Every structure is written in C-alpha cells, then in structure tokens.
Amino acid sequence: xxxxxxLEHICRLAHLRLEPEEKxxxxxxxxxxxxxxxxxxRLTIDKKKSEVKPQLSLPLRPDEVRPSFPAKAVLEAAAESxxxxxxxxxxxxxx
Amino acid sequence: xxVGLTGLSLIDLxxxxxxxxxxxxxxxxxYINNIKEKEPRLKAFIxxxxxxxxxxxxxxxxxxxxxxxxxxxxAVKDNILTAxxxxxxxxxxxxxxxPPYNATVVxxxxxxxxxxxxxxxLDEFAMGSSTENSAFFPTRNPYDEDRVPGGSSGGxxxxxxxxxxxxxLGSDTGGSIRQPAAFCGLVGLKxxxxxxxxxxxxAFASSLDQVGPITxxxxxxxxxxxxxxxxxxxDSTSARQSVPAxxxxxxxxxxxxxxxxxxxxxxxxxxKEVREAYTSLLHLLEKEGVTLIPFDFKLWEYALPCxxxxxxxxxSSNLARYDGVRYGFRYPGxxxxxxxxxxxxxxxxxxxxxxxxxxxxxxxxxxxxxxxxGQAKQVRNLIIEEFEQAFQQVQLILTPTTPEPxxxxxxxxxxxxxxxxxxxxxxxxxAGLPALSLPVGLSxxxxxxxxxxxxxxxxxxxxxxxxxxxxxxxKLNRN
Numbered sequence: 001x002x003x004x005x006x007l008e009h010i011c012r013l014a015h016l017r018l019e020p021e022e023k024x025x026x027x028x029x030x031x032x033x034x035x036x037x038x039x040x041x042r043l044t045i046d047k048k049k050s051e052v053k054p055q056l057s058l059p060l061r062p063d064e065v066r067p068s069f070p071a072k073a074v075l076e077a078a079a080e081s082x083x084x085x086x087x088x089x090x091x092x093x094x095x
Numbered sequence: 096x097x098v099g100l101t102g103l104s105l106i107d108l109x110x111x112x113x114x115x116x117x118x119x120x121x122x123x124x125x126y127i128n129n130i131k132e133k134e135p136r137l138k139a140f141i142x143x144x145x146x147x148x149x150x151x152x153x154x155x156x157x158x159x160x161x162x163x164x165x166x167x168x169x170a171v172k173d174n175i176l177t178a179x180x181x182x183x184x185x186x187x188x189x190x191x192x193x194p195p196y197n198a199t200v201v202x203x204x205x206x207x208x209x210x211x212x213x214x215x216x217l218d219e220f221a222m223g224s225s226t227e228n229s230a231f232f233p234t235r236n237p238y239d240e241d242r243v244p245g246g247s248s249g250g251x252x253x254x255x256x257x258x259x260x261x262x263x264l265g266s267d268t269g270g271s272i273r274q275p276a277a278f279c280g281l282v283g284l285k286x287x288x289x290x291x292x293x294x295x296x297x298a299f300a301s302s303l304d305q306v307g308p309i310t311x312x313x314x315x316x317x318x319x320x321x322x323x324x325x326x327x328x329x330d331s332t333s334a335r336q337s338v339p340a341x342x343x344x345x346x347x348x349x350x351x352x353x354x355x356x357x358x359x360x361x362x363x364x365x366x367k368e369v370r371e372a373y374t375s376l377l378h379l380l381e382k383e384g385v386t387l388i389p390f391d392f393k394l395w396e397y398a399l400p401c402x403x404x405x406x407x408x409x410x411s412s413n414l415a416r417y418d419g420v421r422y423g424f425r426y427p428g429x430x431x432x433x434x435x436x437x438x439x440x441x442x443x444x445x446x447x448x449x450x451x452x453x454x455x456x457x458x459x460x461x462x463x464x465x466x467x468x469g470q471a472k473q474v475r476n477l478i479i480e481e482f483e484q485a486f487q488q489v490q491l492i493l494t495p496t497t498p499e500p501x502x503x504x505x506x507x508x509x510x511x512x513x514x515x516x517x518x519x520x521x522x523x524x525x526a527g528l529p530a531l532s533l534p535v536g537l538s539x540x541x542x543x544x545x546x547x548x549x550x551x552x553x554x555x556x557x558x559x560x561x562x563x564x565x566x567x568x569x570k571l572n573r574n
Contacts, residue, residue, distance in 0.1 A: 005457065007453070009460075010453050010456050010457050010460065011453065013456050013460060014411060014440075014452050014453055014456040015415075015418065015433075015436040015437045015440050016437060016440055016441050016444075016449055016452065016453065017437045017438070017441045018441070018449075022446075022449075025446075026446070026449070026450060026453070029450065029509075029510055029511075030450065030453060030454060030457075032511060033403065033450075033454060033510065033511060033514075034454070034457065036400060036403075036511060037400040037401075037403050037404050037454075037458075037467065037471075038400075038466075038467075039397070039400050040397060040400050040401060040404070040467075040470050040471060040474055041466060041470060043394075043397060043470075043474060045470070045473050045474070045477070047473075059331075059335070060331060061328040061329075061331070069195055069196065070195075073195035074195065074421075076193075076195070077192065077193070077194075077195065077421065077422040077423075078420065078421055078422060079419050079420065079422075079423070079424070079425030080425065086420060086421060088420055088432060088435075089429075089430055089431055089432045089434075089435050090431065090432065091432050093431050093432075093433070
C-alpha cells in the first residue's frame with residue numbers, strides 16, 4: 001500500500017517543507033510506519049460489529065450570552081496585529 | 096526551613112498548612128531550594144515560577160479558611176494553559192506563548208489554594224515516550240540520570256520523584272502519564288475519558304487526551320483526582336457525573352475480587368524483570384484471595400497500529416492551527432500567505448511532530464482515508480467491544496505498564512522502536528477507560544518496575560482500592 005506514499009504531495013497538504021536531508025531521513029521512516037500501521041488491513045472486519053456507536057449524550061451548554069476574552073488579550077497572542085485586527089500577509093496572490 | 100517538608104505526602108502537607116503547623120511560604124521555599132539544587136542536572140522544568148509561587152504562598156498564609164491544597168507545590172505539564180505563565184508545549188512554535196486564561200484543571204487547583212511551582216518539560220506537543228523530543232532539552236530520570244524519565248509527561252514525573260513538587264499534572268494520550276510514572280517509581284492515573292475537563296489542555300488527539308495526577312502515593316492520586324474531576328461546561332465531552340470522595344474510600348476488601356490478567360503470549364515481548372515482577376504480583380493477589388482470570392484479548396496486538404493511525408490523524412488536524420497567524424511564532428520576512436504558513440510550520444515544529452503530522456495527513460488524504468483512518472476507527476470499536484465483554488467476567492484488569500524499565504538517553508533512535516513503549520497503555524485511551532500505574536518493584540539495577548490496573552469507565556474508585564492495597568503489600572526501597 002505504501003508504494004503510493006507521495007511525500008511531496010503530503011507535505012503540500014500539511015503546509016510543511018522538508019530540506020533534502022530531512023526528506024531523505026523521514027521518507028524511509030514514514031514508509032516503515034505506514035507499512036506497520038497497514039497491518040490493520042489484515043483484519044477482516046464484520047461491519048455490523050464494528051459500527052460506530054453514538055455517544056449516549058453530549059449535551060450542549062445553554063445558549064446564553066457570556067463574556068468573551070478581551071480583544072486585547074487575544075491580539076497580544078497573535079504574531080502581528082494592528083489595532084483591532086490580526087495582520088496576515090496578502091491573501092490574494094498574483095499569477 | 097524544616098528538614099523533610101518536601102518529602103511529605105500531598106495530603107499530610109496540606110493538612111499541616113491548614114492546621115497552621117507549617118506555613119505555605121515555608122513549604123514553597125523548601126521546594127524552591129530543592130529545585131535550585133537539582134534542576135541543573137535533572138531539567139524537569141521549562142519554567143520555574145519562583146516569584147509567582149512565593150507571592151501566592153504568602154497570600155495563602157494570609158487566608159483564614161484555607162483550601163484542600165493549601166501550600167502544596169504542584170508542577171503542571173507545559174501543555175496545560177496557565178494564565179500569564181508561558182505555556183510552550185516544549186515547541187519552538189509556542190516558545191513565547193503566554194495564554195490569556197487558565198485550563199479548568201488549573202482553576203480547580205488554585206481554588207483549593209495550591210501553588211503552581213512551575214511548568215514541566217515534555218515531548219513536543221506530548222508526542223513521545225522519553226521527553227527527548229522536547230525542543231529545548233531532555234529531562235533526566237532521578238533514579239539514574241543517564242536514563243530517560245519516560246514521556247511525554249517526563250518533566251512532571253521527574254519533578255515529583257525528585258521532590259521538586261508535591262504532585263504534578265500530566266496528560267495522557269497513549270500512556271504519557273502512566274509510562275513516566277512507571278519509569279520514575281510513582282503513581283500515575285489516566286482517568287476515564289470525560290472524567291476530567293480538557294478545557295485548556297493543548298489538543299493533541301482530542302478523542303484520546305485526558306489530564307491526570309502524578310503523585311508519590313495512591314492516596315495522593317485519589318485526593319488530587321477528586322479536586323480536578325467533574326463536569327465543566329467549557330468541555331462538551333466532560334461527563335455530568337458526580338465525583339466520589341475517592342480518598343475516603345481507599346480501604347476495601349480485596350478477597351473475592353475478579354481480576355483479569357494478560358496471558359504469557361501478550362507479555363512475551365516484555366523484559367525478564369518486568370515479566371517476573373508481573374508474575375509475582377499475580378501470585379501475591381492469588382494468595383490474598385483474588386480470583387485471577389486469564390484474559391484472551393484478541394486485538395491487543397492491533398491496538399498500537401490502530402492508535403498510530405488515529406492519534407496522528409487527529410494531531411494533523413489539531414496542529415493545523417499553528418500557522419503563524421493567531422498565536423505563537425511567525426517566520427519573518429515578506430512572504431506570501433502560503434509561504435508564511437509553510438515556513439512557519441517547518442521552522443516551528445520538530446522532527447517527531449512533523450513525522451506525525453505527515454502520517455496523519457496521509458491517513459486522512461483522499462484515496463487512503465477508508466483504508467487507514469476508516470479501518471482504524473472500526474478496529475477501535477472492536478477493541479471497545481472486547482473490553483465490554485471482558486468486564487462482564489472481571490472487575491479489573493492487571494497488566495505491566497511498560498515493556499521494560501527506564502532506558503538510557505539516546506537508546507531509541509528508530510521511531511517505531513519508541514512507539515512500542517506504549518504497548519500496554521494505548522488500549523485504555525482507545526477505549527476511554529481509566530488506568531493507573533503503580534510501582535511494584537525494582538529491577539536488579541535499582542530501576543522502578545510498575546503494573547497497570549484498568550477498570551470499566553468511571554470505576555476509578557475500584558482501581559484506587561486495589562492499588563492502595565498493593566502499595567501497602569509491595570514495599571519499595573525508594574530513594
């Protein structure tokens with residue numbers, strides 16, 4: 001199954017870039033791990049028995065207005081901010 | 096300073112402070128002195144909150160009505176949010192992150208007048224079994240400084256074992272409380288999923304994570320769980336169940352208990368000393384009138400690969416939020432948004448975190464989702480069902496906690512070899528069950544050996560009772 005493991009594609013999906021040395025180290029490790037976890041496919045599963053059981057209840061808290069974090073505290077944690085906004089690089093890229 | 100304050104149990108120390116026989120300040124100063132002496136070698140803490148802790152201790156001393164944790168020093172794993180105190184997850188990406196709020200568990204400690212003495216080291220984002228994956232430094236085992244303290248809550252365990260804290264909080268996604276507790280000769284409990292609020296615990300794998308106590312005795316673990324457990328409206332997965340007075344119900348009749356144990360085939364990969372300690376524990380229980388029932392768990396071998404699909408899948412999703420926008424590190428320079436995301440994450444995450452994000456991204460990707468994540472979810476359901484069947488026959492299940500005692504620093508470079516450390520512990524997380532590790536002996540080299548007691552969901556009380564009994568029976572030469 002791991003023949004199809006395309007590290008570059010997975011890196012793009014995960015927003016990660018690997019240096020050639022890191023890639024050379026990680027690729028065989030990941031292939032070995034994927035082959036190992038792939039052992040699960042050897043199990044023949046009776047779909048009826050393994051159906052997902054719904055949790056008994058996950059009650060939500062009352063839909064009431066509550067105080068939120070002060071904007072200042074939230075903005076302080078951001079990498080860059082400007083008055084009431086978090087600053088990000090330009091989202092629309094030129095082609 | 097009185098000699099021996101740091102060696103007192105959490106229950107005894109808090110009682111003496113409440114009774115006015117010991118001042119909180121005196122207690123905290125004793126811990127700070129211990130930290131100053133031992134930290135240069137052990138490195139259990141990422142942040143020691145000396146000034147803050149002494150200030151808090153003085154406030155506690157001024158209070159007329161003191162809480163149940165008055166004057167005790169609690170070390171908190173650095174993936175649990177503490178308002179105004181840096182919380183790094185041992186990652187470069189959160190190196191300078193100061194949370195604006197406390198985790199619910201921290202609020203509950205503070206409400207009982209506990210003093211947070213510092214934030215402890217861990218494997219980055221709790222991913223690892225040795226604390227060597229910390230982006231900052233490895234922590235050493237107080238029993239043997241050339242060995243690991245276990246992980247990922249290795250800093251919490253080392254701090255408690257070295258008397259740098261009265262007790263600690265850890266988090267457990269696949270064994271991260273129990274394995275370091277085992278390596279450091281301590282008691283560590285992963286509570287039932289939903290028993291303790293996860294609000295303010297930095298998410299690794301949300302369906303598996305739980306916060307729990309690491310202590311020097313069973314009674315302390317029971318006492319601390321009582322305080323941190325209970326429903327929290329901020330965590331929709333926390334259970335609306337009342338919390339028993341665990342610490343008051345430790346004495347119980349053991350004879351007649353039905354306890355399941357793993358047959359030889361399941362423990363054959365464990366080291367000789369672990370197998371011997373396990374066997375002698377079973378003999379002891381049998382002599383005490385416990386009914387032992389062999390437990391043929393068909394899917395035990397599949398639990399680890401199942402876990403290593405589910406946990407990385409959830410991690411890849413949870414860690415998507417670290418993109419240099421809302422918190423933490425941002426890669427400097429004039430980059431496009433996409434470039435900034437990738438550069439920030441590449442520079443901010445360490446190797447093990449990248450490995451797990453990539454593995455999880457793969458398992459959830461188009462074309463592979465059903466074969467990997469879908470299959471793992473089904474296997475997880477079958478594991479839950481096997482436990483349900485087992486608990487129709489037995490009340491508790493006893494296993495070793497780890498396949499071997501603490502291993503030397505740098506001994507496990509192959510990630511797969513490291514993953515096998517979780518062989519006995521991951522099933523409890525997959526099934527959401529409570530499980531406690533307690534010391535049951537020492538290896539010929541003087542390293543702690545441990546056993547794990549598992550119970551049906553919300554039966555922590557029964558676990559504590561057997562553990563309390565065993566603790567009295569198994570005398571250890573603690574250092």
